[in-house]
Amino acid sequence: MKIDAIDLKILTVLQQDGRVSNQDLAEQVFLSPSACLRRVRALEESGMIARYIALLDATAFGLEVDSFVQVTMRRDVEHWHENFTAALQSWPEVVGSYIITGEANYLLRVRARNLKHYSSFVLEKLYKTPGVLDIRSNIVLQTLKDTQMLAPELLMGEAGVNG
Amino acid sequence: MKIDAIDLKILTVLQQDGRVSNQDLAEQVFLSPSACLRRVRALEESGMIARYIALLDATAFGLEVDSFVQVTMRRDVEHWHENFTAALQSWPEVVGSYIITGEANYLLRVRARNLKHYSSFVLEKLYKTPGVLDIRSNIVLQTLKDTQMLAPELLMGEAGVNG
DNA sequence: GCTGAAAGTCGGCACCT
DNA sequence: AGGTGCCGACTTTCAGC
Numbered sequence: 001m002k003i004d005a006i007d008l009k010i011l012t013v014l015q016q017d018g019r020v021s022n023q024d025l026a027e028q029v030f031l032s033p034s035a036c037l038r039r040v041r042a043l044e045e046s047g048m049i050a051r052y053i054a055l056l057d058a059t060a061f062g063l064e065v066d067s068f069v070q071v072t073m074r075r076d077v078e079h080w081h082e083n084f085t086a087a088l089q090s091w092p093e094v095v096g097s098y099i100i101t102g103e104a105n106y107l108l109r110v111r112a113r114n115l116k117h118y119s120s121f122v123l124e125k126l127y128k129t130p131g132v133l134d135i136r137s138n139i140v141l142q143t144l145k146d147t148q149m150l151a152p153e154l155l156m157g158e159a160g161v162n163g
Numbered sequence: 164m165k166i167d168a169i170d171l172k173i174l175t176v177l178q179q180d181g182r183v184s185n186q187d188l189a190e191q192v193f194l195s196p197s198a199c200l201r202r203v204r205a206l207e208e209s210g211m212i213a214r215y216i217a218l219l220d221a222t223a224f225g226l227e228v229d230s231f232v233q234v235t236m237r238r239d240v241e242h243w244h245e246n247f248t249a250a251l252q253s254w255p256e257v258v259g260s261y262i263i264t265g266e267a268n269y270l271l272r273v274r275a276r277n278l279k280h281y282s283s284f285v286l287e288k289l290y291k292t293p294g295v296l297d298i299r300s301n302i303v304l305q306t307l308k309d310t311q312m313l314a315p316e317l318l319m320g321e322a323g324v325n326g
Numbered sequence: 327g328c329t330g331a332a333a334g335t336c337g338g339c340a341c342c343t
Numbered sequence: 344a345g346g347t348g349c350c351g352a353c354t355t356t357c358a359g360c
Binding site for chain 1: 335336337338339
């Protein structure tokens with residue numbers, strides 16, 4: 001599927017305001033509502049727009065701790081990867097988990113209400129998972145940028161941009 | 164502001180589908196549309212719901228590289244933090260940046276079209292920033308979980324949940 | 327604080343350019 | 344491809360419970 005400059009503009013707007021009305025969106029990209037809606041539907045059906053979500057403010061709920069945790073596994077435990085992966089999905093504190101290159105095997109993003117909650121997560125859940133050898137916690141002291149935004153400059157140069 | 168079990172349900176639904184219609188939402192939480200809408204507006208105005216966004220599928224745009232980059236700075240350069248922070252905001256490849264505890268000073272989440280693009284970002288942008296001493300790239304090989312979802316269990320126990 | 331109805335607005339479709 | 348117009352559905356407000 002080919003996307004042009006107007007599609008890029010639509011994607012930019014929707015990434016900033018997922019609930020913008022089709023009429024407003026159409027105005028911003030200088031299109032009629034029907035033409036605009038057709039493009040949005042095409043972007044959704046092609047999978048380029050994956051989904052729409054509400055973002056909550058973690059601090060408003062008293063979630064004080066945000067962290068990145070590097071996890072190293074030992075390989076002498078059976079089904080260590082399957083067990084660990086399944087556990088990750090079930091733990092609400094884990095909002096992201098990735099297999100990465102480098103010294104650790106996994107990188108987790110973990111949120112907790114406070115340090116006590118965080119501590120109990122690490123000791124009672126993470127460390128008790130068979131195969132977990134080493135855990136390195138990197139607590140977030142300050143968030144400078146935290147966005148899901150894929151800027152037009154990033155999207156361009158691929159997927160056949162015309163305009 | 165106090166939230167109850169119905170608010171938690173509303174937040175859970177909206178975090179999964181930010182464009183759900185008020186009528187559907189009202190049905191799911193067993194409320195009339197007008198009562199439901201009033202709760203949603205209250206959650207928005209209190210700041211608990213920060214915003215609504217569209218999530219794009221990075222792979223659909225050919226963004227092959229996802230990574231976490233640990234950056235260590237030297238302190239003998241003037242305004243190193245201010246300069247670096249400003250640069251981070253302007254680089255589209257950087258979708259997240261955090262000051263963390265541990266060995267590195269910053270953790271960045273960086274997205275790029277391919278390894279060539281990634282390499283040029285690290286060499287031409289990151290390394291050329293005054294004060295950058297060491298860079299450790301952790302390329303994401305597999306994404307097991309990547310969500311912004313704050314589960315009800317996480318939100319509970321704070322903000323005075325009643326029901 | 328919830329319900330129900332009324333009014334304004336929007337999304338979705340058919341049709342034309 | 345994009346634009347116009349119409350109809351049904353939805354959002355939103357307000358009176359009443």
